[in-house]
Amino acid sequence: MLKPTEKPFTHSIRVAWADCDPANIAYTGRIPYWALESMDAWFESITGLDWYALNVDRGIGTPFVHMSIDFRAPVTPRFALICEVHMTRLGTTSIAHRVVGRQDGVLCFEGEFVSVFVEAKTLKSRKPPEDLIKLFQALS
Amino acid sequence: MLKPTEKPFTHSIRVAWADCDPANIAYTGRIPYWALESMDAWFESITGLDWYALNVDRGIGTPFVHMSIDFRAPVTPRFALICEVHMTRLGTTSIAHRVVGRQDGVLCFEGEFVSVFVEAKTLKSRKPPEDLIKLFQALS
């Protein structure tokens, strides 16, 4: 288990009308999307490569093998959704993140996510390249 | 824990180009959507009320408090995605489901989901009405 970074990475989401269902809150299915988007932004922040560049330019995919989310409070368009992303584990071919979403200081959801590094074309698992490993290890 | 119904409910998804990312497989974020859609269809099958009718006509919401999904194999447009839905637990104010997705017989994902019954307007938890309880209990 790596120590959390001192200043966690955050990604801000504009929650909108389009995201809400007739209960007047964000539809449950949107929340995994936002957690994923926040991890994509985390990769970009740490490595300079978002998932698109990682895949298209470097030939590396990161398919998910697990997600687990607890929904603590409804998400609405009243406030920005601030998603905090922590890398919680770096395995040989996998990486785990914790994502915590808050609105106006209120905990809305928290989730654990595990993805694996693969060759983009074959989807076969592989180690991440050395330059990325160094950047991830520097977070611990 | 309720016994599984003998013939599990299944809901078929047409996976399409629109659902796929540049890895040529369905984007991870789509899978929670399909699991949710399958539970919505399960409610309609068992009670005659989909989430929309349950909410708008009967004033009952079912927000999720938990989801946990293991992704076992990529989902693609090559085959229909058959989602099997089981009610795994009926609590006083909550209900749990297991959703298993397969394509051409291959296990693609499996997940556990917990939602609570609430008053649609106030989002306060409540027991489901008697007629629904009877229908859910008949499954066990």
Place this chain on the structure above:
Amino acid sequence: MLKPTEKPFTHSIRVAWADCDPANIAYTGRIPYWALESMDAWFESITGLDWYALNVDRGIGTPFVHMSIDFRAPVTPRFALICEVHMTRLGTTSIAHRVVGRQDGVLCFEGEFVSVFVEAKTLKSRKPPEDLIKLFQALS
């Protein structure tokens, strides 16, 4: 302008809670998605290739250059959304469709769509292959 086929192709959409906004009707942004999905299903019906197979197996893309939609009545989960798809024009490197969506016989939307045939990798425009041209021409 090609004559309409005698029995128009239709594609049925299950409109759900997930698609609705706090106005209790399907969110506007969902409707282009459904029109596109219906055209994807049309391609599969006429050629045996959905957009995914057309792109991945045959190396042909069909990016859109135009869409125009008139929204005539709200779409809700009360009824299936039946989308009728007509090919309205087959150009040298383009194809146009008309999509009409109805619920319970009520006209909900009607739209015109134009896409072009391209090499999937370069996005350069090209003629569709002869086997597809024959299938499209047989519709007129």
Place this chain on the structure above:
Amino acid sequence: MLKPTEKPFTHSIRVAWADCDPANIAYTGRIPYWALESMDAWFESITGLDWYALNVDRGIGTPFVHMSIDFRAPVTPRFALICEVHMTRLGTTSIAHRVVGRQDGVLCFEGEFVSVFVEAKTLKSRKPPEDLIKLFQALS
């Protein structure tokens, strides 16, 4: 026809992996979503009310009756998508916008959109309230 505002309102979109299809470009269906989101942000900018607040707090809906979009160049995650929004017409019960999307200065799409003001509960058309009319008229 109102004169364009001197400094057009712009809304920036983070295009991501999640938005792209196997052609490595944003899926066509995402573009209407982004144009709509940009108009929602425009409302918030001009009136202080996004569509959610306009609907939930003021009881006013703005369903669309028309959209027409020309797609000029692919959208990718390489650059932010800057969406410029102009009010092009203010009718008695309707409002029209023009949305232009650019990446790195390149025109990606341009579209025309018409929505009507309605009572949120009944969906019956109505004039916008005086305070909003004044704010819209001040743009011309």
